[in-house]
Amino acid sequence: MFRPSLVVLFVAFTGTFAGSADLPRSTPEVQGVSSAAVREFVEALDKINTMHSFMVVRHGHVIAEGWWKPEAADKRHVLNSVSKSFNSTAVGLAVADGKLSLDDPVLKFFPADAPANPSDNLKAMTVRDLLTMSCGHDTEAKTVGGPSVKQFLAHPVAHKPGTHFQYNSLGSYVLSAIVTKVTGKTSLEYLKPRLFEPLGIKDPEWASSPEGNSIGGSGLKVHTEDIAKLGQLYLQKGKWNGKQLIPEAWVGQATSKQVPNDQESHAKIGVDWQQGYGFQFWRCTHNAFRGDGAGGQFCVVLPEQDVVVAMTAGGANMQAELNAIWDKLLPACRAEALPADAAGQDKVKQAVAKLEVRPAAKKTN
Template sequence: MVIRSLGSALFIAIFLATTHRVNGANPLPRGTPEAQGISTNAINDYVEALDKIDAIHSFMVVRHGQVIAEGWWKPEAADKPHVLNSVSKSFNSTAVGMAVTEGKLSLDDHVLKFFPADAPADPSDNLKSMTVRDLLTMSGGHDTEPKPVDGSPSVKQFLNSPVVHQPGTHFLYNGMGSYTLSAIVTKVTGQTVGEYLKPRLFEPLGIENADWPSSPEGFSLGAHGLYLRTEDIAKLGQLYLQKGRWNGKQLIPETWVQDATSKHVENDKEPHANIGIDWHQGYGYQFWRCTHNAFRGDGAGGQFVVVLPDQDVVVAMTAGGANMQAELDAIWEKLLPAFQDKALPEDAAAQGKFKQVVAKLEVRSAKKDK
């Protein structure tokens, strides 16, 4: 009995050592799936489902604050930064929340207040009533999303685009609005969003070398462009799961976390709704609501940080043009039903299979329409 117990303990130690790729400062703790109430067989089923989706790059599953499974499809790697696309918006929103907490702005501030030199000569009533809150909820009032000229976003172009709807009443996914939020943070702090977040978010979470380019106007792109590692994405989700608290310190108020991840506007009639059912669940402050009482940061091509509060779980995924609803379905179908309230007996055979499967993962390019 003692020998068997020691052997099991030795296997678990080896399992953790071979799956734990320590990167950057303050890595998340690691554990086995069984120790956190899910079987490794369920994890293997999840990885198998992901591997059937073209262009998957990575995944990380965190439960009760511990990484219980992680993997990268070669040539992707744990220490390789990945473009987040619109998951950047959730980091941008976090910067807005921190600036609000510091009293530098209010959600009810009118957008024109920050850009008197960029406003049209005769702004419409709708534009004059547009607030920071409206930008956060993608309900600024545009009927058509303003597009950057020559690839460079412009606050002036955003403000001079027709505001057809009363702000707060019409959801339209609007990257230029997110960029304008980034510009507002810079206006009130004197720093780009990337600079502003470094001591307040990146350093406390142990996120190193965050790469977030700026526009010719000098503002972080806000809507996209941020490069981070898979574990960095998971840490943002874990921070929100922990209601803004990290290592005993409240980085963002619990009230902001609740507000930012709650449904503020219907989004089931906007073009993104064609992606799948999880684009019908409402929108918060640059966070999407999901089925199963979950919420997420979400980026084109398959970038995700999905938070399941009821299960105390965070799932991060990156990809290069994957079927995004299929990525979420893999969570709902393979992981969600398998989470248990108590620890399970360790399964050395399933854990060994997991290591073998993950070691062989290789990126399969997304199929292109002929």
């Protein structure tokens, strides 16, 4: 699964979280990154309020990791919309199994939930449109009593599907409902033997709807390392331990720009929210891609640098989190191993040992 190299254990946090399928650990220098750059990255993150955790993987090896107390390696974290990238993977597997097609109309799966007189735009909406957040809505439908397919289908479809990007978590829920329709299993159940178990993701939790489907667009709880594993799997084009878990073609489609998302409203979030959208994955600057979730959850993949970064938080400045990667880690990646730096590694450990969650900054009038 990973490129052979000298593996040196680098524990950058107090306490350990042992697992049967943990990613291998290494020093930053062995993997071509200076400990000084890693320390600067940690310090940059620590200036952001409400950070909870981070993990940096280079060449398939964890070179740094940390948790802001009282968060810890053995605690699951709700992913918010990073859940969408896992849910998208379930859709990709169902497509590979021949259970559905990207061009299937959404109404095909829910005839009993359709409005009495569906609009032409609703009739034209496909699975692909759900994946790319281009269903045709002007706004996201509000849910009452939990997400439901009927509420989604009743929402006016103002634009021709495929022509207008509108972030839509309820659409992600409908994708989860489709997975259940065509496989007879929830996204959580469907992914357990196909994704979670091969990656060593133990006891994932996924909130479900009153209709019995995994929420899909949010609600998944796993460990920080599990987020990194998903990123590593996609970095490796769907292959894990020599086995193709998800089709390479799906990885390419899911993580490439399928639709533009450069609306003015996204400029208020940050430049990395205007680089295009794939199949429940965002494109980033620096030719990277990511899953992201409200409050500061991230699974960032930098293919050119062979790097994966997982982060969790409780309301952080999300563009600042990404900027810490672009400013501190990305320039530090070298093609060759660096000389050992025990003193530098010790400074990283010291920096990580001091991490404690800081509350969100108070708003002032």
